[in-house]
Amino acid sequence: IDRILCRPCIFCVIADGSTPTRLIYKDDEIAAFNDINPAAETHILIVPIDHVKSVKTMTTDHIPLLEKMHQKGIDLLKERGHDPEQSRLGFHVPPFNTVDHLHLHVVGGVMKSNFRK
Numbered sequence: 001i002d003r004i005l006c007r008p009c010i011f012c013v014i015a016d017g018s019t020p021t022r023l024i025y026k027d028d029e030i031a032a033f034n035d036i037n038p039a040a041e042t043h044i045l046i047v048p049i050d051h052v053k054s055v056k057t058m059t060t061d062h063i064p065l066l067e068k069m070h071q072k073g074i075d076l077l078k079e080r081g082h083d084p085e086q087s088r089l090g091f092h093v094p095p096f097n098t099v100d101h102l103h104l105h106v107v108g109g110v111m112k113s114n115f116r117k
Ligand code: 5GP
Pocket: 010, 021, 033, 034, 035, 036, 037, 038, 045, 091, 092, 096, 097, 098, 099, 100, 103
């Protein structure tokens, strides 16, 4: 069988806690972990535990989930001493994304040279 067909969603597996990637936060709805290729001093990804493909596949039912992800981003920025007003929280929208499991980028502090606008 083609391995591609068997490849699981990487963010589903990370959120499940089944990889060495340390989870900064996890509850029954969301998980947070450091981006493997940080664009700044702080670069956290916040994902829903349940697979949601992207902002484009969301419905208004997802609004509470989005608000929770956003609030967790704000809390984690403050914990790390960043001013949320000086930070970036956002999604890359298909086709300008690379991982097809919804993830909120939480970027704070000094930017690194690999930062993409
Ligand atoms: P996007 O799809 O929003 O453009 O970017 C995906 C982000 O996920 C990138 O910033 C990339 O560095 C990060 N990423 C991709 N694969 C992994 C992984 O296996 N582990 C972690 N921690 N981050 C990843």
